[in-house]
Amino acid sequence: MSVxxxxxxxxxxxxxxxxxxxxxxxxxxxxxxxxLGKALxxxxxxxxxxPPFANSQMDGFAVSSxxxxxxxxxxxxAAPVPAGAAPEPLKPGxxxxxxxGAMIPDGADAVVPIERAVPNSFPQPGAVxxxxxxxxxxxxxxxxxxxxxxxxxxxxxxxxxxLGPAQLGLLAALGLTTVEVRKPLRVLLVTxxxxxxxxxxxxxxxxxxxxxxxxxxxSMRQAGLEVLRSGISDDDPAGLLAVLRNHTGSGQxxxxxxxxxxxxxxxxxxYEVVRxxxxxxxxxxxxxxxxxxxxxxxGNFEGTPFLGFPGNPVSCLVSFEMFLRPAxxxxxxxxxxxxxxxxxxxGTLTSPDGKHQVRRGTVGIDGSVRLEGxxxxxxxxxxxxxxxxxxxxxxxTELPEGAEVEVWML
Amino acid sequence: MSVxxxxxxxxxxxxxxxxxxxxxxxxxxxxxxxxLGKALxxxxxxxxxxPPFANSQMDGFAVSSxxxxxxxxxxxxAAPVPAGAAPEPLKPGxxxxxxxGAMIPDGADAVVPIERAVPNSFPQPGAVxxxxxxxxxxxxxxxxxxxxxxxxxxxxxxxxxxLGPAQLGLLAALGLTTVEVRKPLRVLLVTxxxxxxxxxxxxxxxxxxxxxxxxxxxSMRQAGLEVLRSGISDDDPAGLLAVLRNHTGSGQxxxxxxxxxxxxxxxxxxYEVVRxxxxxxxxxxxxxxxxxxxxxxxGNFEGTPFLGFPGNPVSCLVSFEMFLRPAxxxxxxxxxxxxxxxxxxxGTLTSPDGKHQVRRGTVGIDGSVRLEGxxxxxxxxxxxxxxxxxxxxxxxTELPEGAEVEVWML
Numbered sequence: 043m044s045v046x047x048x049x050x051x052x053x054x055x056x057x058x059x060x061x062x063x064x065x066x067x068x069x070x071x072x073x074x075x076x077x078l079g080k081a082l083x084x085x086x087x088x089x090x091x092x093p094p095f096a097n098s099q100m101d102g103f104a105v106s107s108x109x110x111x112x113x114x115x116x117x118x119x120a121a122p123v124p125a126g127a128a129p130e131p132l133k134p135g136x137x138x139x140x141x142x143g144a145m146i147p148d149g150a151d152a153v154v155p156i157e158r159a160v161p162n163s164f165p166q167p168g169a170v171x172x173x174x175x176x177x178x179x180x181x182x183x184x185x186x187x188x189x190x191x192x193x194x195x196x197x198x199x200x201x202x203x204x205l206g207p208a209q210l211g212l213l214a215a216l217g218l219t220t221v222e223v224r225k226p227l228r229v230l231l232v233t234x235x236x237x238x239x240x241x242x243x244x245x246x247x248x249x250x251x252x253x254x255x256x257x258x259x260x261s262m263r264q265a266g267l268e269v270l271r272s273g274i275s276d277d278d279p280a281g282l283l284a285v286l287r288n289h290t291g292s293g294q295x296x297x298x299x300x301x302x303x304x305x306x307x308x309x310x311x312x313y314e315v316v317r318x319x320x321x322x323x324x325x326x327x328x329x330x331x332x333x334x335x336x337x338x339x340x341g342n343f344e345g346t347p348f349l350g351f352p353g354n355p356v357s358c359l360v361s362f363e364m365f366l367r368p369a370x371x372x373x374x375x376x377x378x379x380x381x382x383x384x385x386x387x388x389g390t391l392t393s394p395d396g397k398h399q400v401r402r403g404t405v406g407i408d409g410s411v412r413l414e415g416x417x418x419x420x421x422x423x424x425x426x427x428x429x430x431x432x433x434x435x436x437x438x439t440e441l442p443e444g445a446e447v448e449v450w451m452l
Numbered sequence: 453m454s455v456x457x458x459x460x461x462x463x464x465x466x467x468x469x470x471x472x473x474x475x476x477x478x479x480x481x482x483x484x485x486x487x488l489g490k491a492l493x494x495x496x497x498x499x500x501x502x503p504p505f506a507n508s509q510m511d512g513f514a515v516s517s518x519x520x521x522x523x524x525x526x527x528x529x530a531a532p533v534p535a536g537a538a539p540e541p542l543k544p545g546x547x548x549x550x551x552x553g554a555m556i557p558d559g560a561d562a563v564v565p566i567e568r569a570v571p572n573s574f575p576q577p578g579a580v581x582x583x584x585x586x587x588x589x590x591x592x593x594x595x596x597x598x599x600x601x602x603x604x605x606x607x608x609x610x611x612x613x614x615l616g617p618a619q620l621g622l623l624a625a626l627g628l629t630t631v632e633v634r635k636p637l638r639v640l641l642v643t644x645x646x647x648x649x650x651x652x653x654x655x656x657x658x659x660x661x662x663x664x665x666x667x668x669x670x671s672m673r674q675a676g677l678e679v680l681r682s683g684i685s686d687d688d689p690a691g692l693l694a695v696l697r698n699h700t701g702s703g704q705x706x707x708x709x710x711x712x713x714x715x716x717x718x719x720x721x722x723y724e725v726v727r728x729x730x731x732x733x734x735x736x737x738x739x740x741x742x743x744x745x746x747x748x749x750x751g752n753f754e755g756t757p758f759l760g761f762p763g764n765p766v767s768c769l770v771s772f773e774m775f776l777r778p779a780x781x782x783x784x785x786x787x788x789x790x791x792x793x794x795x796x797x798x799g800t801l802t803s804p805d806g807k808h809q810v811r812r813g814t815v816g817i818d819g820s821v822r823l824e825g826x827x828x829x830x831x832x833x834x835x836x837x838x839x840x841x842x843x844x845x846x847x848x849t850e851l852p853e854g855a856e857v858e859v860w861m862l
Binding site: 074075092128156191206207216242248263311313354359381405421428452 | 485500536551602626660663666669721817831861
């Protein structure tokens, strides 16, 4: 039995495994909204400044600040400047009604809000010889300068940015309609085990329904992966190898996987199909000092990167969240890393010495976290009530009520 | 000018607006993975227990604990019990090799892990008359009892649950293949303003690119809404009404919206197209004591619920995150509410008295939050660097370095 690997060391190994795949996988240009949740492939520099021109932050009067002494001044009301118009230059002795977002006319350098004008409303359209009394104002007041958000040529978004609504909104504001993103990896997901039955079928004695496929496919889709499903593979190593060869190597077109993920068959029992099938290939089976999710397979099957997760559903989810998901974030830039926060433990907790324990819990709005279910890796109902993974470092063996723990929000 | 409404009061008004729509919108049955991110429409009770039968938590030997005295005992090795098999009852004086997840045979009530057996490995297949020395064990040790995660008939998930990977995994574990979810609302999203131009077109003097449509459509898609886009409406009220009528009322089939959201034209300027077009209908224009996003429209246009957001991109996002998104969470159950946490402010902050300020910031792994950009609602590049909304209550006017603030993780 080899010495268990730390969580960090195994995560680093998964990062290394994915680094090569990511580089080989290439990029694609997508319309902005199709890129939601994906990783930007290249640095984007601003093709225009934002704002593109100096504009008003308020509804009010555009003025030349130097024309208004400390005591205020009466100015003639010029033609109004609506948003979207190219205004005439401001003539001396005039103030131009200007709307929020409208271009500051040449000759103006400040805006006085309508509330501070006398009268405090705009003249009716067509009114002639209207005048307005305005207070003194500093140059630049209520003016959004051109380029004050970003100047043309500056870095707008670095490669590897995860493109959410705000980032796509910025690209639209810059006038872009498409964006170059990293292509999603295609994962072949194989659930193994003689005991596992597809949901919807009859459940014979000793059998359980396959929840891993649904749990992991949903997690992978949320993380931006494409998922190929092969159905359930039984405990025959030759059958499993045939399934894997169906989706790897060349000549399979769209059915070819960039990464294989299996569940089950990686432990020390007498019928460990993944271990039996893959050990003769370039796949290692390593104990990781983590509970649940300790036994892990990692390597390369005939040229395709391979990860073997344990068979219990909670172990699968923990393996995904602790290894594959953060590695995707680090290597591709998407999905975003999980939000990490501190929470106060409700109740007490024990944890095995030398193992990083990952418990499931519900973080409340008050910053407390209540554990859901025990440590057992089969407790999928307890998992479904949880909104966070609770991280207990390997040297911690017990925690009192109210202890501060790190939680990863799901 | 009416007294500004609080953020909570306006959110309550949006909840009320959506409550009727949600009830009228109905439900649909979807395959599990198509239901990812949607709201469960009905309570789900477990059709089977989980686990369905008592099974082993370890690779080891299934024993009758009463047969092993304190000093241990030598037992004959019975036929092994792989996962998925229906085992023979355990005969007196025997111990059955059992794999993780395999069914506990009748007559056995505990499992001794293989590591504690002498010898500490399973006999070769076909070995005859093998014996094993096992220590005493308490009844129930390493046995996962039937129904210990959830008993048949118990509530598995309540109506309104947001269906993520864990919840869908639970439904699969229960043998279900489809689930009844609330139908997504269809939103008509209309950007208004003479100054707004579609990305990709030429940008004339005084014009800006439309980022609101992309920003909000992406946000709405992430929140599970279907989005209809009408293109940009200019500052002509009659044109805007025609666009709205195209997508409301009866007879339009799939183009009919359940909710209208506009951006821009709700302020106090001289060219407020949404206000001019909608004020004669059942739409109120209310000041909300919030910065940005203060001016809001809410009501009903010819029978279709209506929300009018302000025109700046940051105001749009803040309006969505403070009102529409949480109202959807509260009324439908999906999307999940944003993760709320406390963070320590980097730098200082000022905020207008009597307004709830929403700033944008980056929350670090150390629990600090750095503000991105100033308070200006046009700062979309600063928004794109942020991962959180920083909430400054209306009575707070300044905060020192290190002050604890509430942040909503985006």
